[in-house]
Amino acid sequence: MDFPLRFMRLPIPVLSILLITQTAYAQLTQTIRGRVVDKESKYPLVGVTVQLTDVTPTLGTISDTAGRYRLTNVPVGRHTVRLSLVGYKDALLNNIIVDAGRETILDIDLEEAIQQLSAVTVKAQRTGDARNEMALVSARQFSVEETDRYAGSRGEPARMASNFAGVQGADDSRNDIVIRGNSPIGVLWRVEGVSIPNPNHFAIPGTTGGPVSIINNKYLANSDFFTGAFPAEFGNSMAGVFDLRLRNGNNERHQRSFQFGFLGTEGLVEGPISRKAGSSYLASYRYANLWLFSKAGIDIGTQAVPSYQDAAFRFNFPLKNGGNIALWGFGGTSTIDILISKQEVSDRNIFGQNDRDQYYTSRMGVAGLSYNQPLSRNTFLRATLAVSGNSQGAGDDYLFIRRDSQGNLQVQNNRFVIDSLRPTLSYRFAETKTSLAMSVNHKFSPRSTLKVGLNTDLYLFSYNDSVRTITETATSVRLSNWTTRWDSRTSAVMLQPYIQWRVNLLRNMTLSTGLTSLYFSLNNNSFSPIEPRLGLSWDLPNRQKISLATGMHSQIQPAYAYFYRFTPAGTSLPRSDYNRDMGLTKSWHYVAAYDRLLGRNMRLKLEAYYQKLFNVPVEQGNSSFSILNTGAGFSRIFPGKLVNEGTGRNYGVELTLEKFFSDSYYFLVTGSLFDAKYRGADGVLRNTDFNGRYAFNALVAKEFTFRRGDRRGSSLNLGAKFTAIGGRWYGPVDETASRLNQDIVYRNATRNTLQFAPYRRLDLKVDYKINRNKLTHTIAVDLVNILGIQNLLSLSYAPQPDGTFIKQEYQLGFLPVFFYRIDF
Structure with missing residues (x-):
């Protein structure tokens, strides 16, 4: 470092300050x-x-x-x-x-x-090509940086993926994703090669999403997301696949990260166990801070304050020739008590019913041991053994609200006048699964690679549910005796062998073909012996590519639906697991894609698809019910006898225009036009609940770097996202049935003949990063729905003092999500 000679004559304190300043910059x-x-x-x-x-x-x-x-x-x-x-x-x-x-x-x-x-x-x-070399179409790799970069994503893979073409979020309060008009239950979550339960807090049985993700993007490696016609190794899925990979901790240097924000206080530590051996550890923990929203007066849809926490770990031990053994796991617990008895009549409550106190708890966890080993220069073995579990428990206390002589609910000081509380619901569902996934890759030559594997899952089911029916008249409410709806403890095995072969037919043409099979031992109707998969990719001049793919896919039903004990009114049929004999839902996927690179940093992609669904469970008799309409929300299903006689079909076109990050900015524009319909047992072709018919997303971000000479210590990122989606479908309400069931019931014959208004939302994100010596500060705020647009969410059963009970529930309004993070 050179100083002019005149500096040498400065006092030592002044010279010290100059030295420190020069070092800092x-x-x-x-x-x-x-x-x-x-x-x-x-x-x-x-x-x-x-x-x-x-x-x-x-x-x-x-x-x-x-x-x-x-x-x-x-x-x-x-x-x-x-x-x-x-x-x-x-x-x-x-x-x-x-x-x-x-x-x-x-x-x-x-x-x-x-x-x-x-x-x-x-x-x-x-x-953004997928890491999986067998995937040729409808697949994309996403990075941890993308989950942080996109406005409105809140650092979650599911909300990030809702920006991709053909994908839309279910609503503001949950991160369920709808892929090409399919139900969210068709999405498969995998980690390190094994399938896992719903990885979200406040998970409801039979769903794949929730309000807050348990998975923290800070311990994810680059992963893959599939939207259709996926390779043979992915079974038990109809709509899409998240194939997640976990990263190893730093094996040379101890590093720490601390973050505080509206969604939680969290910490992460990582470092070497043995620098000589190259082994490492990583551990993280997060605790909810949602009480901050309440203190700040921010509407989160309910006066109740949700509570949750989650944690993760990974220990990695390298082996010879590039192999490794890793012990890993993550999980979380969440609880919420919605106490209507302590709320005001005008309080908003989109997560529960306003005639009862509700208590809800959910837990999810998975732990695994992964072994990866190159057996030779051409052969690679991967195996993962994991144990996972999830449980949900709930209880309801019905509010006996005092009525006047005309039968109207009495209110005092904006609160219902409550005579007593009586328990009406108690349930606990639990599933435990032991999974083994094994695969061998063998490269015959640079042109040809074969992958063979087996996915095995052993399920243990435990379902208990008891309820008391509420009978409401003009002047009174009565409770029945307790009725058992679930009481099952059993086990089942799922087997999914597969073989996939990728070969370069020509220098510019690649074929990926495979076979898989699915067997579920719960009944004799859940066996799909052969499911072919086929993909073809052809590189053209001028950096163009055409791809085609097709395949048959099958999936089991939401597990709890097999064991529902339904007894038709007026019959003497024995109470049993009435739907235990349901078979697999199946579908054929057909996809055609065109890709072109426009210059060095821009890509255009077009995809067209058709999906034929069959063997879909529908309610026996003259019913409009179909399993294709379930899986998005906080409610379970209570159907009658289900039979695999329903059908469905989805088709559409998708466009992606993406400028990759260069010249300090990027953008992503995606659009989808689609149609999703189904037939129930009544034979009528109807819109599915998710048939919005169009979806549009536009994201843009600009980075400003602040320099001092060659120093690049600070940066400011400004991002925006606009979303427009067609509204959900519903129908006229059956008021008599709704009062009897204490829940919204739609008229059977006119189901899904009405549509909510289109969904609109504008998000902004500001991210400021400060780099110092071995230290990085990040301050960010995600301004979700900054215009406060009121998007209709659903109709809910909400008895009011004037005797009405149908209430329009709106999605979340303006929601600022702030965090501060320090990495050191």
Whole structure:
């Protein structure tokens, strides 16, 4: 460091201040490191050239015998990394974020070239191609940075995915996702190769979403999301797949992260267990801060304050030749008490009914042991053994509200006058599952790869539910004796073997074909012996590509629905698990796609699809009920006898225009036009509940970097998102049946003949990052529905003092989500 001679004559205190200031504004740097392996065999690659191409002079290094590489003294900011090796296609990774507070670890798969072509380049970050090499269409890789970057996503994979073409969120209060008009129950969640229960707080049986995700994006690695015609390894799914990967902790340096915000206070620690062996640990914990919304006067749809907490861990131990064993797990618990007896009549409550106190608790957890080992330069073994469980428990206390002589509910000081509370509901559902997923990849040549595997799940079910029927007259309310609706304890096995083969038919044409099968031992009707999958991709001149895919898919029903003990009125049939013999729902997927790169940093993608659904459970008799309308909300289903005689069909077109992050900005525009209909047992072709017919999303973000010389210590990101979706379908209310069931019941013959108004929402996000020496501060606020647009959510059963009971419930209004995070 050179100083003019005149500085030497300054007093020592002044000189010290100048030295400290100069040091504070010195160039901030960090390390990029990781490991490079063959894409199919996962065998470590030696001699890979790794270069940072956007700095002068260029930084570079070469991978060692274990495939490891390290780039030191990398300036903080966004960078481009190029990896190259003779006999392999280059990999170009754009928009790699380097912060002062933590090392950037990039583990890269390189694809072997069919023939050596100097012009061939794989731009993994630029195209968003799936990590799974068998997927050729309707698949996308998403990164942890994307879940943080998108306005309105709240750092959750499901809310982030709702921005993709063909995908829409269910409502503001939950993160269920509707893919191509399908029910959210058709979404499969997988972690480290095994299927897991609904990974959300306040999960309701038979759903795949919830208000808040248990999964924290801070411990996720880059993962895949599929929207149709997925490869053979993915079974028991009709609509889409989240295939999540967990990252390892830093095996050289101890790092910590602390975050405080409206959604929770959380901490994460990671570091080496043994630097010599390369083993590492990672652990995180989060506790809810939703009481802050209440203190700030922010409407979250209820006066009750939800409470939740979750945690995760991962211990990774490297083995020889690039293998590893990892012990991992995550889980959470949540509870909410909606006490109408202590609320005012005018209080909003979209999560419960206003004639009873409700108590609800849910828990979910999974722990697993994963083993990954290259057996040779061409063969790779992966196995995961996991145990998961989830449970839900609830209780209701009915409010006996005093009535006047005309039968109207009495109110005093804006509160109902309550004579007594009587219990009317008690249930606890629990499922435990032991899962084993094994697969072997073998690369015959650069042209041909085979994957063979088996997914096995052993289920243990425990369902208990008792209820008292409420009989309401003009002047009184009576309770019946307790009735048992569920009382089952049993087990079942699911087996899903598969084989998938990928082959390059020509230099520019790739075929991916496979077979799978699904067997569920609960009954004799749940066996799908052969399900073919087929995909074809053809690269054209001018960076264009055409892809085609088809496949048969099947899925079991929401598990609790098998065991509902329904007794038709006026009969003497024995009480039994009335729907235990339901078979699998099945569908055929057909997809055609066109991709084109428009310049270096922009992509256009078009997809058209048709989905034929059959063997759909519907209610026996002249009924409009179909399982295709379930899975989004806080209610269970209570059907009569279900038979696999329903059908459905979905078709549509999707457009994606995406500019990848360059020149300090990016945008993503997606649009879908679709039609989703079904036939119940009455034979009428109707709109499904989710047939909004169109969905549009537009996201944009700009980054401003603040420099002092070569120093890039701070950045400001401004982002926005606009969403427009067609409204949900419903029908006229059957008032007599609704009063009898104390819930909204629609008229059977006119179901889904009415539509809610279209959904609109504008979100803004501001993210300010400050880098200091070995330290990164992040301050962010997500302004959800900044215009406060009132979007209709549903009709609810809500008795009012004037005798009416049908109430329109609106979705959440303006919701600011703030957090502060420090990484060090």
